[in-house]
Amino acid sequence: MAELTPMFVLISEYRRPIAEVDTVLPRHSEWVEAGYEAGRVLVSGRREPPVGGLIVAVGNDREDVERWLASDPFVETGVAEYNVTQFGATDFPKRSPAFDLFLQKT
DSSP, X not given: OOOXXXXXXXXXXXXXXXXXXXXXXXXHHHHHHHHHHTTOEEEEEEOSSSSOEEEEEEOSXXXXXXXXXXXXXXXXXXXXXXXXXXXXXXXXXXXXXXXXXXXXXX
């Protein structure tokens, strides 16, 4: 059996008013962009209604991801907290053909 690739669903919840969250948003966005460039972040976005966000990421293990999350300006300033769910993605990087169609439309 193939080894499962450790993947993580990271769901943030804002702990401060949205106006305060938005003051940290530019630094958080830079942090997320660096995650994309490093190949750690696969997809991300703000939840609707805007009560937090969601990131799908890869990492070596949960501790690795939690160390990385600690460097998020949202976490450093206390405006948000994350719930971390780990799962093993089988046949990585297999994905649904519907997802490929979605990517072509964006």
